[in-house]
Amino acid sequence: MHYKHWAAAGLSFLLLSGNVAMAQQEDQPMPLDTAVRTGKLANGFTYYIRRNEEPSKRVLFYLVNKVGSVLEDEDQLGLAHFMEHMNFNGTRHFKKNELIDYLQKAGVRFGADLNAYTGFDETVYQLPIPTDNPAMVSKGLEIMRDWAQEALLETDDINKERGVILEEKRLREGVSARVQEKTMPLMFNHSRYAARLPIGTDSILKNFPVDALRRFYRDWYRPDLQALIVVGDVNVDKVEQQLKKQFADLKNPANARPRPAYTIGLTGKNQFMAVTDPEITTTTLELVIKYPETKMITTADYKVAVRKALFNQLLSRRVGELSQQPNPPFLGVKAGIGNMTGGLEQFAYSVAAKPGRLQEAFAGTWLLLEQIKRFGFTQAELDQAKQSYTTGMESARREISKTPSQSYVAEYQQHFLQGAASPGFEWEYRFVKQYLPTITLADIKAVADKYIRPEANRDIFLTAPEKAPSALPDSATVDGWIKQLASASIQPYQENTADSVLLKEIPAGGKVVSRTELKALKMEQVTLSNGVKVWFKPTTYSNDQVRFSSFAPGGINKYSNEDFPTASNTIGIIGGSGLATFSPVQLSKMLNGKSVSVGAYIGGRSQGINGACNREDLETALQLIYLRYTAPRKDTVLFDNALERSAEAIRNKYDDPDNVFRDTVSNVLSGYHYRATPVTLRRLDSIHLDKAYDIYKDRFADASQANFIFVGNFRTDSILPLLERYLGALPALNRKEEAVILHTEVPKGRLIKKVEKGKGNKATVLLVYHGDCAYSTEENLQLQALTEILEYRLLASLREKAGEVYTPSAQGSMTREPDQRFAINVSFGCAPDHVEHLVGLVEQDIAALQQKGASNDELTKFKAGYRKQVELQVRNNEFWLQYIAGKLENKETLKPLPDVEKLLSKVTGKSLKDAAKKYLSGTNCIRFVALPDKSVTMSGK
Template structure:
């Protein structure tokens, strides 16, 4: 018998089967992308479309969307900014809800303005968003009535229009600054003087101030019509009931006759490369954008969908190369990235962005273009390709694993995109199965071929935005074109892909043992004490199927460092993360983690230090190994250290010329009275020079060498019995000493008395107001709850007073905190932006609202709003892994009873006006607060 002939025959048969299978699969790719079968869709007789999906995450909640396929591109010349203005007016009175009734009613149902009730307007669309509780029929009924009113029953009361002018102009004011000024210069170049360059959604101030009422109403009449609308409903709902409601409410919209045509406006092509160079004294960084505009490509069939995956390979692998370059001792740029995708409605683009290193703008451009050319000339390596294949598959696998626990707003966003831009919506199950089938058919040659398609001389735009500052060398257009020619003609060598190991640990540690177990039934937690003294709290959940979060902390932090090593201690954890662990550089770790979901990072704060992590059940052991190595084998890397210092130096060069960064930096110094041991908003050049790598390593090893004082919290999808052996092996084996955990109170305190400071920065006519009531106060859970409720109640009143009544702000709010360490203290902070000439009036109004609460407490109406919002927030928090992780960690740090975490409703219901009044009298001390206001430089005397 001829064995050789039989083997060849078998191979031929196998090859025939494979070829036949590929042919069959190739034929399948001609099919249209299916629509997700779990979504019920329909179209009313008037042309309105709808999407409905049942989804139980979060429970007892529904996401409502009204998508209008019209935006600023549909404005007439005298309507610039009015598409956005219409959106504002939708919240200022409708047929069934008078001024303020709409927002006020929803707040009483636990809906937060901004978080659960919002809208946006862009070039081509306007979308209204509303999240409602589903357990009260009245709320659901009114929610749908609100959605219907937005669609065709906005009131447009003339007085309210005039009031809202101030609010919209304040939003316009917020957008002013260096970025806006440079954008105004390069947009006409980038968009080749197309209509897009002339229709920014915020509009023109002169028009906003002076438009006629009917001009606004005409936009609503022309473009808010059912054939341009879709309603999206996703949540813990009954499909039939929701479809009935949609038909009941939205069939009332009358179809419009003689409609205005909605055009898709083109961006004219160009053969020559356009270059736009822009400078501004307030620009904090030097940035380069490289854009290759491409014809719009709609994704219609499975071949197109496959191509999208191929595109991901190219961008992902190139960006990994670029990230490696940032880790050099003298990096060519701070960061850089390239992406392919939708640019605006009428075009796609292959776009790159480079944050330049210092004043070497041309150098950053040259390196980014060179790396693109390296790919174009030599392609990617097989190793890169195989690793990224694992990364892509893992991302789809995670989405598939979480398909039953995906938040409804993600689905709502997806269906809105399908309506507006026909984005594919096949459903995660189909996507995962398709990717598993299609990945083996994608070749490296297909990925490598993309560069020649994408990187072309036509429709190319180079944009440079840089600080106007002495020492920053801004290139000329001629120099930019010279770089383009140099890169085009210079030879490039292939990329060398360094092989990495396949496992983190060559030798496994000697496991410890669980010596004590304690259960807490109310919080559903188990506390383990390990033989080395480390305490671990476990909270198994089913909130996410593919998530495990953890945090280990100890008292100490950079407070334990000697004063001379203070700066080295503050940045120690960042340096370690940049350096890697054991024998692996940071880049090596990324390569090893391809196909895994592992994020582990050490941190060092003022009085605590530790490690935080996020992973999946299947990658938990890898995450624990990395945790173990961050404790036992931090890596000293001179190159990574120099790279980080150089990047910080570069970023700091003009940062303080920007009014926003300057304000935050000065505010931080005022609050800590320029204490030499306080961590600043950003490191200064002098501080960076003080960082010493040997001191950094010595301090890091010292505070992480004693595991006994650490307490870990694990929350997510795991079983206590199954996780125990892993904890014994990797946490129970950490080295410990008998030294007790402690921290030092560095004496960092806010100033006492009434402190007022005026800051002057920037040329735009805008101010930023910051009021801080803060100081020492004995920590108590009750008072922490009271000042939280006070801040929320005050936020409601500030929106009513400063925005709705005075039209003086776009947004205003308050927040609070109370903590035990480093000393018992609290803060209630109020902040808002506004026009400089309105500062005094708005601050007076703010103080007036605070004094009203001190004098009379808060009204029963506002108290119910605060309680409803807190209860509704806690209902979702109780099903959130991140919330549980942070709350359990806080219970350790602030010595709170974890068993009371679930008793939130009782404590919220116990809130009363009298207690809040007393708290306001105690914590809003009118003789002890900080007021800092930023003004433009033109107002400086």
């Protein structure tokens, strides 16, 4: 793993004794991982090739261009992103739509697999290719070669794409975009970046002459600014040979424009801005201090990254403890060092305040940073952070052979774009185990001293609802707060210690009373003396992972409507309050350095446990399961704080038009069922801590009907004694409970529900086709095929032909419990004036499916994609955990997966014609439309 994934995330590295000579050398360049084949052609084109078999029979192609919106001329704003779109609209070997059509027939999905993005400084194209057919690898290289310099850029295609780009831009409209439009010039110090948002401007996107786009392409899509990254299950020698042959003739322009290295200059000044908007729901103060970024090239740079990662981890733990004080004046707080753009990094802090308590919220949280600046951290904290760092690296080392290809791609992309070193995991592993012990408290305090310096290059942004209860402070006022806190009296941090062991007494446990082998699934099942059933599925999908879950009949449905508000929040209240005598902070410290996660849940019809661990920490995981059952904890402070945060969220919730629309959809589709409607302040008032505690204890008082499923890399006989000890000790009352089934009614007939709210000039459309059905695996596949093929058609009609939608979606679902029902959701965003026209186009596509069914091409695409998805899904522990649990809970026969080809053989043009008539008849169809408030619609957007 690369430091970009480790150090920046604050994860942990392994520390062992030993001597590593390279660590003794100060400021030496880090080597490039020898496992990657890299080179540069005579024309300047760079390549990276690595063999990696996770996942097998797959290869990732990434074309990385040092070309982004920052390079646009004044008449080209938005054209870097526009160019990205055009590479999918016709190239030398793939005319318009032929590329997507070809790849879909090979099982590559548009959007999910085949995709691209444009940033300020780069444009990146991604393409996963199956490698079972060697010809596909050659075809992948041909596609990359076309993307590099063979776009057709036909005038008609460019003009048609304008509408699609404008609709993509429209989707981004809203309160976040309005705030960003105001704050970004300050954030980027009025540099070129502030005037080069990749999405561009309406006026240029609508009116640019086509030659402006062609000029951008000629100037910047050239081999000296491009790299091809190939990682996957391939023959490196063959790929390199073919790559050299195909890419050597790429040409640089005769008089190539220099590629400027734009940056955001630091002014030394402090800046301030307050922004209000009727759709902002909370008052937030954000403080950003900007610094020149630290490059990642030498060993000294790496050490800096490790120290910053430790600092972020330590700071995050301190910040987390703030929320556990009684009645805090804030709703949330964040702080840490992170990357920016334009050659900068930042220390960013933000606090969301409760109404009328901004100064108090700022003081109470900024004092934490002042405390760290003055006193640093404690040795116990640093030791814990190092241990956590260690655990993460050791866990990754055990999984190194399972590292997904995507991780390597991300490393090499940064190597090309930023010059960031990619020394390889083993180099980092050896380097860190030598360096980590040498890091001192003074080293970490030096990080705080460097980054928490609000005296210069500081931006303060205040965002608040227009109806804020009190006047917002100005720049001088906030500056006064900071200066006052800098001289305040502060006490050193007091360590919140915890016991050294989770369980002071190990339970006696139980015994296996029966054992059954399920040979067809390579599984075993045992029953313990307390009635607990345990199902084992050993796998090799990960080297050191064990995943588990359980269920038992019961759940929230057993409680009355009067108790429902408390019952539905019981897990959040009790599950988040720690365990036994341990508060959440103490529990976190207890588990420091362990790879384990265990949580409880209470669903509608069942309750149980979910979690994961490595094999070494399985006993800790089982102890946590035992405590989840037998030693829940309640905390009055955490309960009161959670209720107050929820109340604040409810009070301003409907200032956000998206919340109004979402809740409208939820209300209607549930038939306004009490248990499915949104939480209100009145309902919040009926939640009680003691009742939640009693409900939790009641739900976990009896494990005699519990089924536990374990999936992962283990030997059943080796872990069975631990399961006998802890799962065999779970309480058993033999209640013989049954799940309570509650039914909801979706309104019948054809309905239209409109929501008019908000300032953005955009509409959101959701069409819900629904009804009763006869559930079966075969029928569910027909529904999935129907919705996917409908989406193909919507992309063609709404996006490619009409140019009035960016991403139409069609999604289908079918349920067996509590009722056998289906739903097909068709959704898209568009201009308000286009709603009726676009709904009409959807209905035309549906009518065509009902009349003629699916074409052979469409069937080929769906089946190819389905095969590839199933092939990838079944090589995953989580898939098997969900599959086994689902079958058992639904009381279905546990048997091998159905034959994919047999299932797909039943998906035909005729079967989908029948499915379209059945599931898209429109007999029961609800149209939801979100529109702007006509009285406040912003013009010119």
